Amino acid sequence: MIKILNNLSIMILPAIIVFILIYALCTKTKAYESFIDGAKEGFDVAVRxxxxxxxxxxxxxxxxxxxxxxxxxxxxxxxxxxxxxxxxxxxxxxxxxxxxxxxxxxxxxxxxxxxxxxxxxxxxxxxxxxxxxxxxxxxxxxxxxxxxxxxxxxxxxxxxxxxxxxxxxxxxxxxxx
Amino acid sequence: MILISFVCAIFTGNIANTFDAMLLASKKAVEFAISLIGIMAFWLGIVKIAQNSGLMEKFSKLIKKPLGFLFPDLKQNSDAMSNIALNVSANAFGLGNAATPFGIKAMEDMQEQNKDKETATNSMCTFLAMNTAGFQIVPALVIAILAASGMENPGQIILPTLIVTSIAFVSAIFFSKLLERFNIK
Structure with a gap:
């Protein structure tokens, strides 16, 4: 039980990322440009x-x-x-x-x-x-x-x-x- | 707090230590913020992809109803709602580092519709209280420490911890909803 839960918590984040990228591919979203936009925001917040x-x-x-x-x-x-x-x-x-x-x-x-x-x-x-x-x-x-x-x-x-x-x-x- | 600490330090003769600890803490605070930059940039980048592809909207619609009950004034603010949802689920899986960027973003989204930028809204208070209760399904870090120290069956703390954290989580929501009626300034 602990092992299942531990494995699940390791798997969940990569799974989310893969899912988001596949979804972006399907909807023909500009993934790289979007990522850079968001990453800039992240930098600002951390410094602030x-x-x-x-x-x-x-x-x-x-x-x-x-x-x-x-x-x-x-x-x-x-x-x-x-x-x-x-x-x-x-x-x-x-x-x-x-x-x-x-x-x-x-x-x-x-x-x-x-x-x-x-x-x-x-x-x-x-x-x-x-x-x-x-x-x-x-x-x-x-x-x-x-x-x-x-x-x-x-x-x-x-x-x-x-x-x-x-x-x-x-x-x-x-x-x- | 600083004043109380210094008075105590004079009585206990710990002034030098106290001052050292304060300087060390300021250094640690900056180190933490720097280490957060990478994670923060990476996550908000990924989230931006989800946002631009329309995935976020779909996800937030799914959990809007149960959360809308807790945050009545955010019904029109789907960005805040989806970030809150992501923060809560990341926390539940013990991913504190991943939850923080979502949480901060949710706060920023709530701040946008806040009239007085220096005063917290009811929803901000509820959301903060939920986060300070630290709900998680598996306390992975604590189990790792116990296992490393040689406890035979560290898994024994999972169930009691889950019960306690659920009680704390529910009471955090309860107290924030109760206290908002008094409208503390």
Whole structure:
């Protein structure tokens, strides 16, 4: 089953490209000229988002390295013990929405500390796999089009992240404890 | 956020580290954007072919109805709709890098009919929340890490992850639809 799904996800993109090209051939569309047109747009977009990316990523890095996250971790400790949540997984809950590469770093850290078959590892893996880097997605997407007032977008994203983490804790207890 | 971080850094004595991390982050941000240029150019090129050949129109008609329910003000905007559809399906297959260009393009299409260019529309917020929930069918990267670390059966996390990500995805849509009623500025 996993193999089928993995193969499917490898195959799907080339299949889409081939299909688009064949369709263009059938409808006698100028494929090369169209491609160049679109590629120029792609270049512009990637360059335009640089300043926004720098601003957000610097903020997040400062928050992480300064130890601000550690202070939050200390405050929440008693609550964690009550819900049988391994303390090691708290960092991943806090970094998940902030930084994708940091989350992968924390995940390997948890594997090293608690062993690959531990409950902490499984919970951390489910949290990592089931969510996205909310702040990063927001900065890329809204940054690209120059939106400055995010309105309720971030709040909705963060609330969904919280629901996701609570769900992960609940589901993992059923599956792995 | 920067201020809180610096206050914390003073207490923990991490000022040098914090500043280093900030500089490193700015470097990484640019590196990422540069690495995105190629993928972005390639995908938008392919998509342009699909657009010019009329394929995009056909595809967007197919999924317009279920998505139209979530984005009522985009009924007349078929470009945005098809890019949203492509973004959602690319994400579902775990192709984050391919999904991003579609997502950004969808945002640009929505921006075209936005009256206040600095403020997000309801549809933009819903679309962003859907993306931050990160719905995917197989968490390929996480499974790769677990397998590389020697877990016996890394596939065991697929089902719980799928359940959790579905719950998060649905609640992202729910919260964005709920919050838009309050019309936060």
């Amino acid at each position: 988002i640089i300043p926004y990316l720098v601003a957000i990523m610097v903020c997040v890095a400062a928050f992480r390295e300064s130890g601000a996250i550690l202070i939050i971790e200390k405050m929440l400790r008693p609550l964690l013990e009550f819900f049988k949540i391994p303390v090691e997984t708290l960092t991943i809950m806090l970094t998940r929405s902030l930084s994708g590469s940091a989350t992968l770093g924390v995940l390997s850290d948890i594997i090293n500390q608690t062993g690959v078959e531990s409950y902490a590892t499984k919970l951390a893996a489910v949290i990592t796999g089931s969510s996205e880097t909310t702040f990063y997605v927001a900065s890329v997407y809204f940054g690209a089009i120059g939106i400055k007032k995010f309105r309720h977008a971030l709040l909705a994203g963060i609330l969904a992240d919280i629901v996701g983490i609570v769900a992960a804790i609940g589901i993992c207890r059923i599956f792995f404890l």
